[in-house]
Amino acid sequence: MSDSAHLSAARFLECANDTFGDRLMTAKSAIANYTHGEGHYSGYSPDVVFQPRTIQDVQTVVAKATECALPITAYGAGTSLEGNAAAVHGGICLDFSRMAKIIEVSAEDLMCVVEPGVTREQLNDDIRATGLFFPVDPGANASLGGMIATRASGTTTVRYGSMRDNVLGLKVVLADGSLISTGSRARKSASGYDLTHLFTGSEGTLGFIVEASLKLHGQPDKILSATWDFVTIEDAVNTVIATIQSGIPIARMELLDDTAIRACNAKSALGLPEKPMLFLEFHGSDASVTDQLEQVRAIGDNYGGGALNFATETESRNALWRARHQALWAARALVPNSVAWISDVCVPISHLATAISQAKLAIDASDLVAPILGHVGDGNFHVFFILHPDDVTGWEKARIINNAMIEHALSVGGTCTGEHGIGIGKRDALLQEHGPRSVGVMRQIKTALDPQNLLNPGKIFF
Amino acid sequence: MSDSAHLSAARFLECANDTFGDRLMTAKSAIANYTHGEGHYSGYSPDVVFQPRTIQDVQTVVAKATECALPITAYGAGTSLEGNAAAVHGGICLDFSRMAKIIEVSAEDLMCVVEPGVTREQLNDDIRATGLFFPVDPGANASLGGMIATRASGTTTVRYGSMRDNVLGLKVVLADGSLISTGSRARKSASGYDLTHLFTGSEGTLGFIVEASLKLHGQPDKILSATWDFVTIEDAVNTVIATIQSGIPIARMELLDDTAIRACNAKSALGLPEKPMLFLEFHGSDASVTDQLEQVRAIGDNYGGGALNFATETESRNALWRARHQALWAARALVPNSVAWISDVCVPISHLATAISQAKLAIDASDLVAPILGHVGDGNFHVFFILHPDDVTGWEKARIINNAMIEHALSVGGTCTGEHGIGIGKRDALLQEHGPRSVGVMRQIKTALDPQNLLNPGKIFF
Numbered sequence: 001m002s003d004s005a006h007l008s009a010a011r012f013l014e015c016a017n018d019t020f021g022d023r024l025m026t027a028k029s030a031i032a033n034y035t036h037g038e039g040h041y042s043g044y045s046p047d048v049v050f051q052p053r054t055i056q057d058v059q060t061v062v063a064k065a066t067e068c069a070l071p072i073t074a075y076g077a078g079t080s081l082e083g084n085a086a087a088v089h090g091g092i093c094l095d096f097s098r099m100a101k102i103i104e105v106s107a108e109d110l111m112c113v114v115e116p117g118v119t120r121e122q123l124n125d126d127i128r129a130t131g132l133f134f135p136v137d138p139g140a141n142a143s144l145g146g147m148i149a150t151r152a153s154g155t156t157t158v159r160y161g162s163m164r165d166n167v168l169g170l171k172v173v174l175a176d177g178s179l180i181s182t183g184s185r186a187r188k189s190a191s192g193y194d195l196t197h198l199f200t201g202s203e204g205t206l207g208f209i210v211e212a213s214l215k216l217h218g219q220p221d222k223i224l225s226a227t228w229d230f231v232t233i234e235d236a237v238n239t240v241i242a243t244i245q246s247g248i249p250i251a252r253m254e255l256l257d258d259t260a261i262r263a264c265n266a267k268s269a270l271g272l273p274e275k276p277m278l279f280l281e282f283h284g285s286d287a288s289v290t291d292q293l294e295q296v297r298a299i300g301d302n303y304g305g306g307a308l309n310f311a312t313e314t315e316s317r318n319a320l321w322r323a324r325h326q327a328l329w330a331a332r333a334l335v336p337n338s339v340a341w342i343s344d345v346c347v348p349i350s351h352l353a354t355a356i357s358q359a360k361l362a363i364d365a366s367d368l369v370a371p372i373l374g375h376v377g378d379g380n381f382h383v384f385f386i387l388h389p390d391d392v393t394g395w396e397k398a399r400i401i402n403n404a405m406i407e408h409a410l411s412v413g414g415t416c417t418g419e420h421g422i423g424i425g426k427r428d429a430l431l432q433e434h435g436p437r438s439v440g441v442m443r444q445i446k447t448a449l450d451p452q453n454l455l456n457p458g459k460i461f462f
Numbered sequence: 463m464s465d466s467a468h469l470s471a472a473r474f475l476e477c478a479n480d481t482f483g484d485r486l487m488t489a490k491s492a493i494a495n496y497t498h499g500e501g502h503y504s505g506y507s508p509d510v511v512f513q514p515r516t517i518q519d520v521q522t523v524v525a526k527a528t529e530c531a532l533p534i535t536a537y538g539a540g541t542s543l544e545g546n547a548a549a550v551h552g553g554i555c556l557d558f559s560r561m562a563k564i565i566e567v568s569a570e571d572l573m574c575v576v577e578p579g580v581t582r583e584q585l586n587d588d589i590r591a592t593g594l595f596f597p598v599d600p601g602a603n604a605s606l607g608g609m610i611a612t613r614a615s616g617t618t619t620v621r622y623g624s625m626r627d628n629v630l631g632l633k634v635v636l637a638d639g640s641l642i643s644t645g646s647r648a649r650k651s652a653s654g655y656d657l658t659h660l661f662t663g664s665e666g667t668l669g670f671i672v673e674a675s676l677k678l679h680g681q682p683d684k685i686l687s688a689t690w691d692f693v694t695i696e697d698a699v700n701t702v703i704a705t706i707q708s709g710i711p712i713a714r715m716e717l718l719d720d721t722a723i724r725a726c727n728a729k730s731a732l733g734l735p736e737k738p739m740l741f742l743e744f745h746g747s748d749a750s751v752t753d754q755l756e757q758v759r760a761i762g763d764n765y766g767g768g769a770l771n772f773a774t775e776t777e778s779r780n781a782l783w784r785a786r787h788q789a790l791w792a793a794r795a796l797v798p799n800s801v802a803w804i805s806d807v808c809v810p811i812s813h814l815a816t817a818i819s820q821a822k823l824a825i826d827a828s829d830l831v832a833p834i835l836g837h838v839g840d841g842n843f844h845v846f847f848i849l850h851p852d853d854v855t856g857w858e859k860a861r862i863i864n865n866a867m868i869e870h871a872l873s874v875g876g877t878c879t880g881e882h883g884i885g886i887g888k889r890d891a892l893l894q895e896h897g898p899r900s901v902g903v904m905r906q907i908k909t910a911l912d913p914q915n916l917l918n919p920g921k922i923f924f
Contacts, residue, residue, distance in 0.1 A: 106810075106812070108707060108811070108812035109810040109812050110706075110709075110811075150652055151650075151651075151656070152652070157650060162650045164650070174899075174903070180896075180897065180900040180903060181896065181897065181900060182900060184808075184875055184876055184877040184895070185810040185874075185875030185876065186808040186810055186840075186842075186871075186875070186877045187840050187841055187842075188619060188626070188808060188877075188881065189613075189808060189877035189879065190613040190614070190806075190877075190880060190881050190882060190884070191877045191878055191883075191884060191888070191891075191895055192892050192895075192896060192901065192922055193660060193663065193664055193668075193904040193907060193908075194613070194662065194663050195900065195903060195904065198655060198656060198660055198907075201652055201654075201656050202655055206655075218708070218709035245569075245570060245572070247679070247680035287753060288749075291747060291750070346646075346648040346650060346651060347648055348568070348571040348573070348649075349570070349572075378649050378650055379648055379649055380648075380650065413646055413648070414646055414648045415646040415650075415651035417651065417652045417653050418650055418651060418652060419652050420652060421652045422652070422653060422654055429653075430654050433654075434642075434644070435642065437636075437641070438642040438643060438644060438657065439654065441636070441911065442654050442655040442657065444911060445660075445907055445910060446655075448910040449906060460655075
């Protein structure tokens, strides 16, 4: 951190001390909790950590920070993967974990209003008895504010959409500390610029999400999960492609390659064959689930799929998805003292087989431990590069494979990130994907709303 | 138009003449075609009309217009209802009707790429043989560029979403004539600010849409349409509310009140009972359509619904929806030499009965001819105020009812426009809905991208 940043922090502490006193945490031990996400970025430290409890808290602290020209970075559950919440220029870390109230659940309007620190599991536990659920499931038990900020998606997006599709409206604190509302509680609107979607995915660089209205969905009458092994990864992916092209409303369609299965077996004792597998889930009425299942089975049979292994009971189903959600930790256990560098491309569905095959070939040709997992129904997949921090050659190999994946995705009209965001690591790729004039428009918006570049500086843009 | 605007137009004609010559239309007879939409706004004239044939045409003419500080307003199929395409400050009208090519249809990626002048019917006629369709259906045979610009929706939005949900990416010409791409062909992305959604619904005030990638959907195996009469409008609306709350994936759920039915009977010889009616459509497999139908029928039976009158054949189904789509013209035929002022509120579904009942009471208490129609599955409905242009008292009564509808919608968390946009007529309501700071953010974005306020000036903002 530069000297001027230190000066700003000192000034801020002085002028905010009267208002917040002890609540401004500066001890090294407190700050250490905010120096890393779940990805491989670490070592960035804020100067001050503040846990707002109210919207007014956020407004006050942001206004004071702006006065002192001090950077402000929001922090949710610490599950981001592209360094999205790293305080790369120091300053204040706004930890939203104390703003974690579910403000309202409206079963009659199929929606809820939450504070940003509410996690997706907390919300679903809370609303279970209403017969509703919130579908977006990135795996990690992320905060909803963070999920909105990174435009997250996950295992159920193929059926229920991503955060983009499930946010009705927001309250946002702007750089000057003022508060705005976006969107409404109506299902659609043509009322002015779509600020809700502008803030969704802006990674805390335009304002801070302090409240969100989210869509809820009815719990399906029947849920059927299954695992399905294939001889080759291409066979599994071709089954996915044909399923999506047929318009079957499958609720989850996840790919795990042989390495990923090996990792999950080791961690979660799944006892699955170490072959490329699909994890499936069907939602609907009894009749509809049977109908979907038979259609998908017929497709997979054409590609040599093995026997479907069903998990109908809630318990076995939960065990399956828990294992999927813990895949990151399972994969990291494959290499002692490792960290994970996780790629995240998304391609039009017809290009998915090529994209995954090319990645798999490159991984096989290297000696990297790098399982492939994906929300393949969306055309989205990840390579988890499991690396020892000191393995310089390994990181370089991963970089080359990751770049090639992005190049390929962009060459077929895909995107450099399906769901993790740009953060620190994909600022080059953003330019490559959209071109300088389009990124220029993003920057014009950033400059208009945050002229001092204090809101999560160093993210999205260089 | 002011003298300075005249001067700008003269300068523009001079400097663009070399490039476009005869293609710059200035004759009164040519311009007269661009002075009105389908709403009640009229009398605004551009100085010059230009029909671009290529993206390069658009870039060149926009750059030259900006140089001369001349306003530029886009024009699609002329079906907008809030004066969205009216050249209120004169200048150039960019008529996109000659950019009407379907550039690509990718059945394997369930998407297409179109020029902005393609109409929704043209697209659906063209792709019928692929087994796919484009669902968004505002009634009018609008241009897709216009539908994106106003964030349009319509009869099928309850199942397939609005334009917001069906645009994958755009090419946009900015105020300086430069061209950007937004979005991608992937189903989801977390790559930078969501410019696609920013331009969708921006009504041509931030840039001109010159190409769009749109989602397509598989044609359902079975389509079943039906009409359904109720004793009171409340019974019909309560049937809708319970259907939506049950999560039944109905494809269309339209309300027509007794006056609307009378109008449609007169124009389209439907022979329906002049009672509040729902027009329904179910999409799916045989089993799923039957399942949905029985669930909805059970709900409506509780509210005293009459017998369902089915239209299973393509021909009778088309006749039914054609009648619905011509409702505006049918309604206008109720009053000789009339124009229509069409309201457009959208409320959370639980408030729909109150919203419609209040509007109906107010209409009945006036002597206005004002049928109510709605995409009620979305919580969205319209009052068509059918007025003689000289009926000053009538317009004042309509204004009071319209304002009360907006007040009520906003008081329950709804929006002042579900699908028609802000245009000229709802600039006050925009402020009322979002508040000055939020509209201020919209304006900051406008100023950043169009500092001279030349792109469709006088819309959205005062």
